Amino acid sequence: MTKEKATLLLKNIKQKWLYDVCFFVLSTGARQSKILSLTWNNVDFVNKVALVTANNAKSGIA
Incomplete structure (x- = not known):
């Protein structure tokens, strides 16, 4: 996704929770499976x- 398309997507999201999720995904570039494998222990x-962590990083190296 281009930077312009990502900006347009975020600009048009009305629900804050959905904006936050999309922002996180776009900011990290993490795959869906890796994001869904995060646990509360991974959130500060x-x-x-x-x-x-190495357990949920794409390369297996954090």
């Missing part, structure tokens, strides 16, 4: 980060 709500 204080610092607003999702941690990608």
